[in-house]
Amino acid sequence: MDLEKNKTIKDGAINVGDGAAIPSKQDRGLFNAWRVAFFGAIGTILYLVIAKPDPYLSILKFLPDGILVTFQVTVEAILLALVIGLFAGLGRISRNPFINGLSSLYVEVIRGIPLLVQLFYIYFALGRIVNVPAIASAVIAMAICYGAYMAEIVRAGIESIPKGQMEAARSLGLSHAQAMRHVILPQAIKNILPPIGNEFVALLKDSSLVSILAVSDLLRRGREFASESFNYFETYTMVALMYLLITLILSKLISIMEERLSVKSR
Amino acid sequence: MDLEKNKTIKDGAINVGDGAAIPSKQDRGLFNAWRVAFFGAIGTILYLVIAKPDPYLSILKFLPDGILVTFQVTVEAILLALVIGLFAGLGRISRNPFINGLSSLYVEVIRGIPLLVQLFYIYFALGRIVNVPAIASAVIAMAICYGAYMAEIVRAGIESIPKGQMEAARSLGLSHAQAMRHVILPQAIKNILPPIGNEFVALLKDSSLVSILAVSDLLRRGREFASESFNYFETYTMVALMYLLITLILSKLISIMEERLSVKSR
Amino acid sequence: KQEKVTTITVASDATWPPMEMINKDKKIEGYAIDFFNAVGKEAGIKFEFKNTAWDGIFAGLAAGKYDMVVSSVTITDKRKKTMDFSEPYFESGQALVVMKSSTAKSIADLKGKKVGAQIGTTGAFEVKKNNGVTLKTYDEVGLAFEDMAAGRIDGVVCDTPVAANYALQKAEYKNKFIIAVNIPTKEFYGAAFPKGKKELLEKVNKGIQAVKAKGIDKELVKKWIGTK
């Protein structure tokens, strides 16, 4: 009954997820906090817009296309990161010392450099080589960064499958690649999905960094509004509430998905 | 033998740390990658500075005070975050529904909003109310954000102590607070330190965000240099290498500290 | 190239009112926009403005992300080394904006204090010339003004039209800020091009001359900047 709650504590090792807290029904406090935060955010937005339409209503009208860009960057980056993470994660467990070394180096280097610096770097460095639009380079930069985290998730997910599964598949004459594809990965995915959900929320939040590159995401739109109207305080209030609302909804959806998943699988 | 490696996998739950990968000797691949990355970074810096002193040497000379600011922000923010996290973490396990609700709400809301948005918000909102210097408000903003993560670490650390310890202490006549202070927290700290080390590295990287607030940290210094000299590519190369070097050293120090700690405790 | 109307992508950091800024409809507008639309009419070019962060705007130009930068770029010798400029289309100076309560009459008066400017602008370079004054650079000039309103810095240096806009026209700041001094730096804005785009450069120059000849620039000053 209490097991679920202590899920993140083992061998004295504590891991606190990256992104927003994904509310589990087991954690009463957080579950209630989710509801309070969610309805609180909606309530506050409504109140502000109705009680002080100037500037709040104008802000609200100014933001929507930014939200779309935020979503676009997030979704595209996470998909690309997944692909990168899959290959790098497989590389991290490869017996080939070159591939293994390269993947490990990628993970180590990328995780050692701030995302913002990577964004600048890839944006400008990429600009020297090929002419990619701002959003595309932002997506690529985010994906390269998150790919390193995904790689670790993929690696851990694969390593969580008992090695007897691989042996049984190989004994039947499957090649290593076939065994991976038909036996290991399908099982690993179940373990991988929850932390990926977590990364998804984290990436959504970090996507705000692309505003630095003048990609017109939610935060950028807010900054544009503020720089023209000087309503910094009001604008950032609204932007923060929008992000909060989005991550709350997202993490709720993820937790529902996870529940479904754990019910379905037997 | 293999246990350590799988430390982060339990009940099918995978957790991948936030910050840079802290290299454990058990993870050969990553351990080697650490060395390659470390000496690679130093080698690259030396090569660039010697082979192309213009602009690399000038960049290198321009950055040091930025590094100091980066360290200052990181250390001050982590200390403040620890204090906040301690109280909020205790609040998260408090039986008092008001305190518990408030702490949970704090954790949920803060983790739902991008750090960059929080930085803008706290920086400018704070500026309207009181006159705090830029660095101080940056530190406060970082600490409020990381305090939420710390709170979860503290909570998990405390919950990892068997509840018989609290009962034994209370049975001896200690008050709840005395039992916390003399029995629970001293034991929890051992479990809490590794994830805090992880947060430390993560915070160091995230401290690059304060450059947005015109705090002259490492990244800001780099941007200033680039904007004047137009050496964007070269400058960001150098900045990325500096960050990499710092986080590599830091995560190494943390892993050494952890090893010492786990040897010492019995 | 045989066609009458070619479309040109123009980068502009639209956080520089009243020269370039974003209006409520998320369209770029301002003096420079009107001016170059007029230039385009004369030269048979269609300019498409693209909002771009100032920091890195020249890196993007060099990388070919856009064909031209119109973003209140002052023509300097140092910049000329890495890019080509059109004929000047606007004369500007630098202005020091301070709080009304301040007694400073020049940047030098702010020794030991902090003065803000947008990163990589001639305003920032101007502040740097004064030893003992701490320069704080911002991504957008608006953030510098906001920081001054919060009391974190003691002055902001930026181009005169922008200073006039912030200090004298915005309701929020009208009662707080004052232009301490206009520094006649005699600087001129030009459109920036990657090195070697002679053909386009000449077309634009002809357009600028035509617009000036028609006196459109005077009208636009009246529209966007107003009388002193």
Add this chain to the structure above:
Amino acid sequence: MSNQDSNVMVDIRNATKNFGSLKAVNNVSLQVYDGEKVVIIGPSGSGKSTLLRSINQLEKIDSGTIIVDGVDINNPKADINKVREEVGMVFQSFNVFPHKTVLDNVNMAQLIVRKRSIKEATEISRQLLEKVGILEKEKQYPGNLSGGQQQRVAIARALAMKPKIMLFDEPTSALDPEMIGEVLDVMTTLAKEGMTMVVVTHEMGFAREVADRVIFMDHGQIIETGTPEHFFTNPENERAKTFLSQIL
């Protein structure tokens, strides 16, 4: 400190404790007299631990009253920490403090709660460690001790508060067989010295030798009470009979 019933140390009346819909302790009344040794036995889940733990309010009863040394512990005005000082508790899982040496384990509450000087506390601790036979381990950390040794530290730690009554909740059932004896010996000595004791245990030899009264619980209720002789030779209740036949 004492009232009309001065020789009653613990007075439980109609105590009931619910866990959800489960009545773990169901309308139980029990008096423990000064100097008396009461042994509680009963099948797993019968509520023995819950009853014991409610005496020093590790569990809070839902109805009924519990008076310990004259203090109604469920009275909101009662200082539960004061009551707990007088009630020593020994757990099945020892619960020694792993981050403190044996000596510091025994010293701690003396310093914090009784506010003794470190010198006085150490003196008392040494005496007690001597008594339970592990003085030579005083500088060790609990991690280096066997289960039996840890349990003796726990007993010394409780005794250091000079309690008026000691509660034991299956103190030997987490121990390897060869260590059970050393703990029971300490408890027997303690009993002989006149300590008031309530002991939940399945060690029938100990119960026979030490108990003044044996209480049999089932389904949260006291089913049978009697002297050890009576109880072990001739229990009246059917369930008690079955239980005894299983464990003897």
Add this chain to the structure above:
Amino acid sequence: MSNQDSNVMVDIRNATKNFGSLKAVNNVSLQVYDGEKVVIIGPSGSGKSTLLRSINQLEKIDSGTIIVDGVDINNPKADINKVREEVGMVFQSFNVFPHKTVLDNVNMAQLIVRKRSIKEATEISRQLLEKVGILEKEKQYPGNLSGGQQQRVAIARALAMKPKIMLFDEPTSALDPEMIGEVLDVMTTLAKEGMTMVVVTHEMGFAREVADRVIFMDHGQIIETGTPEHFFTNPENERAKTFLSQIL
């Protein structure tokens, strides 16, 4: 596919496998003939599993040669996947694929490796499931099956490849006693049908009934070889004697 020694299915010569400084298999030679049933016994850690696993190269030997059905499996040019198709393996821990139904477990390698049509594969799978007695579970997931049922799925899965030899590594030792019989029955039937088998097991009744030859291993070496009668009634080696006296 075959060479001069056509009736030798597995030919192990001077095989040695080191784990660090430990010689898990130490200079072992062993021939298994077509249709022969070999039972390997020996104490824990004696190298039985390692020897068995090296036959289909789940462990790669450090020196010596292993020729399976005429193919030198340690020759870098040998296609190990081809060899493995011919060698069925059954593990102590079943290793059925939990994400696939019973039928899909048995179908999978037929489709991927043998490239049979789904229809043909399903037909073969059904026959085999019938044979091991769990056809009625074909739509179930392994999580809903008992250990004995899972092991029978694993056997059917291996048989579906139509292997020339079957290796069993303690196939019943992870099973509850009441399920051991159902698995041994399947294995006995298989043996009677003439399958070549190498079985590591502690089930002496099975060894007596089925084995042509019993091999006793200790410390990585084959210490004694003989017929079951000889071996169980009159072992020559001291260690074999001690071992037998312990497990019989």
